[in-house]
Amino acid sequence: MERRERLLEIAAHYDLPIVEDNPYGELRFEGEIPPSLRSMDKDGRVVFLGSFSKTFCPGLRLGWVNASPELLEKYIFVKQGSDLQTSSMAQRELNMFMDDYDLDKHIEKIKHVYKKRRDLMMETIKMSFLRKPNTLIQKVAYSLGLNCQNTSTQET
Numbered sequence: 204m205e206r207r208e209r210l211l212e213i214a215a216h217y218d219l220p221i222v223e224d225n226p227y228g229e230l231r232f233e234g235e236i237p238p239s240l241r242s243m244d245k246d247g248r249v250v251f252l253g254s255f256s257k258t259f260c261p262g263l264r265l266g267w268v269n270a271s272p273e274l275l276e277k278y279i280f281v282k283q284g285s286d287l288q289t290s291s292m293a294q295r296e297l298n299m300f301m302d303d304y305d306l307d308k309h310i311e312k313i314k315h316v317y318k319k320r321r322d323l324m325m326e327t328i329k330m331s332f333l334r335k336p337n338t339l340i341q342k343v344a345y346s347l348g349l350n351c352q353n354t355s356t357q358e359t
Protein backbone atom coordinates (compact mmCIF):
# COMPACT_ATOMS: atom_id res chain seq x y z
CA MET A 204 0.00 0.00 0.00
CA GLU A 205 2.79 2.43 0.92
CA ARG A 206 4.67 1.53 -2.25
CA ARG A 207 1.54 2.24 -4.28
CA GLU A 208 1.09 5.62 -2.61
CA ARG A 209 4.76 6.41 -3.19
CA LEU A 210 4.50 5.46 -6.87
CA LEU A 211 1.54 7.81 -7.30
CA GLU A 212 3.47 10.59 -5.54
CA ILE A 213 6.47 10.11 -7.85
CA ALA A 214 4.23 10.05 -10.94
CA ALA A 215 2.54 13.25 -9.73
CA HIS A 216 5.90 14.90 -9.04
CA TYR A 217 7.12 14.22 -12.59
CA ASP A 218 3.64 14.54 -14.11
CA LEU A 219 3.76 11.06 -15.62
CA PRO A 220 0.90 8.75 -16.62
CA ILE A 221 0.78 5.21 -15.20
CA VAL A 222 -0.43 2.16 -17.09
CA GLU A 223 -1.70 -0.38 -14.57
CA ASP A 224 -1.64 -3.62 -16.54
CA ASN A 225 -3.44 -6.09 -14.30
CA PRO A 226 -4.61 -9.25 -16.10
CA TYR A 227 -4.01 -11.51 -13.06
CA GLY A 228 -5.32 -9.29 -10.23
CA GLU A 229 -8.56 -11.18 -9.73
CA LEU A 230 -6.77 -14.52 -9.52
CA ARG A 231 -5.05 -13.90 -6.21
CA PHE A 232 -4.83 -17.14 -4.23
CA GLU A 233 -3.91 -15.78 -0.80
CA GLY A 234 -4.79 -12.61 1.07
CA GLU A 235 -6.87 -9.66 0.08
CA ILE A 236 -6.74 -8.09 -3.37
CA PRO A 237 -4.90 -4.79 -2.84
CA PRO A 238 -6.61 -1.59 -4.03
CA SER A 239 -5.77 -0.73 -7.62
CA LEU A 240 -3.64 2.31 -8.35
CA ARG A 241 -6.57 3.54 -10.40
CA SER A 242 -8.83 3.47 -7.32
CA MET A 243 -6.25 5.60 -5.48
CA ASP A 244 -5.72 7.92 -8.44
CA LYS A 245 -6.87 11.42 -7.50
CA ASP A 246 -5.67 13.27 -10.57
CA GLY A 247 -6.62 10.93 -13.40
CA ARG A 248 -3.15 9.78 -14.42
CA VAL A 249 -3.71 6.00 -14.16
CA VAL A 250 -4.95 3.86 -17.02
CA PHE A 251 -6.16 0.51 -15.67
CA LEU A 252 -6.10 -2.45 -18.08
CA GLY A 253 -8.11 -5.55 -17.20
CA SER A 254 -8.45 -8.79 -19.14
CA PHE A 255 -11.00 -11.56 -19.54
CA SER A 256 -8.29 -13.81 -20.98
CA LYS A 257 -7.41 -15.43 -17.65
CA THR A 258 -10.88 -15.51 -16.16
CA PHE A 259 -13.19 -16.20 -19.09
CA CYS A 260 -11.57 -17.25 -22.36
CA PRO A 261 -8.03 -16.56 -23.67
CA GLY A 262 -9.00 -16.92 -27.33
CA LEU A 263 -11.48 -14.06 -27.34
CA ARG A 264 -8.81 -11.51 -26.41
CA LEU A 265 -11.19 -9.22 -24.60
CA GLY A 266 -10.32 -6.77 -21.90
CA TRP A 267 -11.39 -3.46 -20.49
CA VAL A 268 -9.94 -0.07 -19.73
CA ASN A 269 -10.71 2.22 -16.84
CA ALA A 270 -9.32 5.74 -17.12
CA SER A 271 -10.31 9.37 -16.78
CA PRO A 272 -12.57 10.66 -19.59
CA GLU A 273 -9.67 12.75 -20.97
CA LEU A 274 -7.28 9.78 -21.18
CA LEU A 275 -10.03 7.48 -22.39
CA GLU A 276 -10.78 9.77 -25.31
CA LYS A 277 -7.12 9.63 -26.40
CA TYR A 278 -6.99 5.89 -25.79
CA ILE A 279 -10.04 5.23 -28.00
CA PHE A 280 -8.57 7.39 -30.74
CA VAL A 281 -5.29 5.42 -30.73
CA LYS A 282 -7.04 2.03 -30.48
CA GLN A 283 -9.34 2.76 -33.39
CA GLY A 284 -6.31 3.80 -35.38
CA SER A 285 -4.56 0.52 -34.63
CA ASP A 286 -7.31 -2.14 -34.92
CA LEU A 287 -10.55 -0.33 -35.86
CA GLN A 288 -12.37 -2.11 -33.04
CA THR A 289 -12.49 -5.23 -30.89
CA SER A 290 -14.49 -8.07 -32.44
CA SER A 291 -18.23 -7.43 -31.96
CA MET A 292 -18.88 -11.17 -32.01
CA ALA A 293 -16.43 -11.79 -29.16
CA GLN A 294 -17.95 -8.94 -27.14
CA ARG A 295 -21.42 -10.36 -27.73
CA GLU A 296 -20.33 -13.82 -26.55
CA LEU A 297 -18.97 -12.39 -23.32
CA ASN A 298 -22.08 -10.30 -22.87
CA MET A 299 -24.29 -13.37 -23.23
CA PHE A 300 -22.15 -15.24 -20.69
CA MET A 301 -22.48 -12.39 -18.21
CA ASP A 302 -26.25 -12.24 -18.79
CA ASP A 303 -26.65 -15.94 -18.10
CA TYR A 304 -24.00 -16.55 -15.41
CA ASP A 305 -22.42 -14.80 -12.47
CA LEU A 306 -18.87 -13.90 -13.56
CA ASP A 307 -17.68 -13.28 -9.97
CA LYS A 308 -18.87 -16.74 -8.91
CA HIS A 309 -17.14 -18.20 -11.95
CA ILE A 310 -13.89 -16.47 -10.94
CA GLU A 311 -14.18 -17.84 -7.38
CA LYS A 312 -14.62 -21.32 -8.85
CA ILE A 313 -11.64 -21.17 -11.20
CA LYS A 314 -9.46 -19.70 -8.44
CA HIS A 315 -9.83 -22.97 -6.53
CA VAL A 316 -8.92 -24.97 -9.64
CA TYR A 317 -5.91 -22.78 -10.44
CA LYS A 318 -4.72 -22.81 -6.83
CA LYS A 319 -4.78 -26.61 -6.80
CA ARG A 320 -2.77 -26.67 -10.03
CA ARG A 321 -0.32 -24.09 -8.67
CA ASP A 322 0.16 -26.09 -5.46
CA LEU A 323 0.69 -29.31 -7.43
CA MET A 324 3.21 -27.57 -9.70
CA MET A 325 5.15 -26.18 -6.72
CA GLU A 326 5.15 -29.59 -5.03
CA THR A 327 6.31 -31.28 -8.23
CA ILE A 328 9.12 -28.77 -8.68
CA LYS A 329 10.24 -29.42 -5.11
CA MET A 330 10.07 -33.19 -5.44
CA SER A 331 11.43 -33.63 -8.94
CA PHE A 332 13.81 -30.86 -9.83
CA LEU A 333 15.32 -29.35 -6.74
CA ARG A 334 17.58 -32.32 -6.21
CA LYS A 335 19.61 -31.32 -9.25
CA PRO A 336 22.16 -28.76 -8.03
CA ASN A 337 22.72 -25.39 -9.74
CA THR A 338 20.13 -25.89 -12.43
CA LEU A 339 18.10 -23.17 -14.00
CA ILE A 340 15.02 -24.72 -12.46
CA GLN A 341 16.56 -24.17 -9.01
CA LYS A 342 16.99 -20.52 -9.78
CA VAL A 343 13.41 -20.31 -11.01
CA ALA A 344 12.24 -22.15 -7.90
CA TYR A 345 14.18 -19.71 -5.75
CA SER A 346 12.43 -16.80 -7.44
CA LEU A 347 9.11 -18.53 -6.71
CA GLY A 348 10.07 -18.50 -3.03
CA LEU A 349 10.84 -22.20 -2.69
CA ASN A 350 13.63 -22.99 -0.31
CA CYS A 351 15.89 -25.46 -2.06
CA GLN A 352 18.96 -25.17 0.19
CA ASN A 353 18.38 -28.53 1.83
CA THR A 354 18.08 -30.32 -1.43
CA SER A 355 20.67 -28.51 -3.51
CA THR A 356 23.60 -30.76 -2.61
CA GLN A 357 21.77 -34.06 -2.73
CA GLU A 358 22.11 -36.61 -5.50
CA THR A 359 20.84 -35.78 -8.96
Ligand SMILES: Cc1ncc(COP(=O)(O)O)c(C=O)c1O
Nearest residue numbers: 224226253254255256264265266
Ligand atom coordinates in the same frame (compact mmCIF):
# COMPACT_ATOMS: atom_id res chain seq x y z
C1 LIG B 1 1.24 -8.87 -17.99
C2 LIG B 1 0.25 -9.12 -19.08
N1 LIG B 1 -0.46 -8.10 -19.57
C3 LIG B 1 -1.36 -8.28 -20.55
C4 LIG B 1 -1.60 -9.52 -21.08
C5 LIG B 1 -2.54 -9.62 -22.24
O1 LIG B 1 -3.75 -10.08 -21.92
P1 LIG B 1 -4.83 -10.32 -23.11
O2 LIG B 1 -4.87 -11.78 -23.31
O3 LIG B 1 -6.09 -9.76 -22.53
O4 LIG B 1 -4.40 -9.59 -24.31
C6 LIG B 1 -0.90 -10.62 -20.59
C7 LIG B 1 -1.17 -11.93 -21.17
O5 LIG B 1 -0.68 -12.95 -20.83
C8 LIG B 1 0.04 -10.42 -19.57
O6 LIG B 1 0.74 -11.45 -19.09
